[in-house]
Amino acid sequence: MKINVRKLIPCIIAASALTFVGGILILIFGIAAAGSSLTKVLVAIEGVLAMLIGLILAYVVLLARDNDANFFLYDRRTSKNIKPEELTFERINSRMGYYMSLISSSQEQMWQKNVLGRENDRFGPNDVYKPLAAYKMLYDLSELDRMESWVLFNEADAEVIGSLTAALKMNGEEEMCRTLQFLYDEAMGPEDVERVRDFVMGNAKYLRRRMQKYILDNIEWFY
Numbered sequence: 001m002k003i004n005v006r007k008l009i010p011c012i013i014a015a016s017a018l019t020f021v022g023g024i025l026i027l028i029f030g031i032a033a034a035g036s037s038l039t040k041v042l043v044a045i046e047g048v049l050a051m052l053i054g055l056i057l058a059y060v061v062l063l064a065r066d067n068d069a070n071f072f073l074y075d076r077r078t079s080k081n082i083k084p085e086e087l088t089f090e091r092i093n094s095r096m097g098y099y100m101s102l103i104s105s106s107q108e109q110m111w112q113k114n115v116l117g118r119e120n121d122r123f124g125p126n127d128v129y130k131p132l133a134a135y136k137m138l139y140d141l142s143e144l145d146r147m148e149s150w151v152l153f154n155e156a157d158a159e160v161i162g163s164l165t166a167a168l169k170m171n172g173e174e175e176m177c178r179t180l181q182f183l184y185d186e187a188m189g190p191e192d193v194e195r196v197r198d199f200v201m202g203n204a205k206y207l208r209r210r211m212q213k214y215i216l217d218n219i220e221w222f223y
Contacts, residue, residue: 012057013057013058015057016054016055016057016058017054018054019050019051019053019054019057020050020051020054020055020058021054022050022054023046023047023048023049023050023051023052023053023054024047024051025047026043026046026047026050027043027044027047027048027051030043030044030046030047031043031044031047068081068223069081069223070219070222070223071095071099071222071223072087072091072092072095072215072219072222073087073219073222084216084219087212087215087216089208089211089212092211092212092215093136093139096132096133096136096211097136099122099129099132099133099136100133100136100140102122103115103120103122103123103133107137107140107144107149107152108152110133110137111137111152111153111155111156111160112152112156112157112160113160114157114159114160114163115133116130116133116134116160116163116164116166116167117159117160117162117163124221124222125221126221127167127170128218128221128222130167130170131167131168131170131171131173131214132211132214132215133167134164134165134167134168135168135207135210135211135214136211137164138164138200138203138207139204139207139208139211141153141197141200142200142201142204142207143204145197145201147193150193150196150197151193153183153184153193153196154184154187154192154193154196156184158184161180161181161184164180165177165180165181168180171210171214173210176203179199180199183195183196183199
């Protein structure tokens with residue numbers, strides 16, 4: 001099984017901080033408690049070494065963050081990751097557009113072939129990309145805002161809607177899923193397309209916020 005070194009970064013950061021603080025404590029209390037001059041020198045050396053190890057670990061983390069490409073943060077022009085706080089929805093939408101092209105041949109296929117219900121390595125560890133793909137499916141409907149796109153929702157198989165809502169529930173979207181399921185179950189004719197459109201269009205900004213928050217909350221999983 002492939003080990004994602006990025007998941008170890010929080011542990012390395014903690015170890016770095018503890019080692020550095022431990023070195024300081026050794027210098028403060030160890031030297032004071034030492035008896036002979038030789039012991040004090042040895043304790044001082046131990047404390048300084050601990051602080052240096054802590055700094056080295058912190059430097060390793062810094063290098064890893066700069067050089068390991070993150071799916072959403074990596075900037076090809078600079079060959080570095082941007083800071084998470086600089087991540088815009090425009091970048092997210094662009095990267096997700098690329099991602100969707102990796103798991104499906106078209107927007108229509110996402111609604112017609114139950115792509116989210118299949119096993120696929122491209123969904124990442126713990127299917128971390130699935131909620132984003134589900135958000136993107138809905139957001140694309142609002143961005144295109146065409147009748148033929150809205151109809152895709154109403155005409156989708158029940159399994160597709162089930163996989164969509166299951167993916168959204170992975171990020172706690174219980175209320176949204178209940179509404180989407182209700183709109184799907186009650187769809188009878190063309191007039192019901194407007195009900196779906198009104199709901200999704202009215203929540204477009206919410207979808208943007210939730211996508212961005214989800215990525216930032218799980219940024220270490222996208223390496």
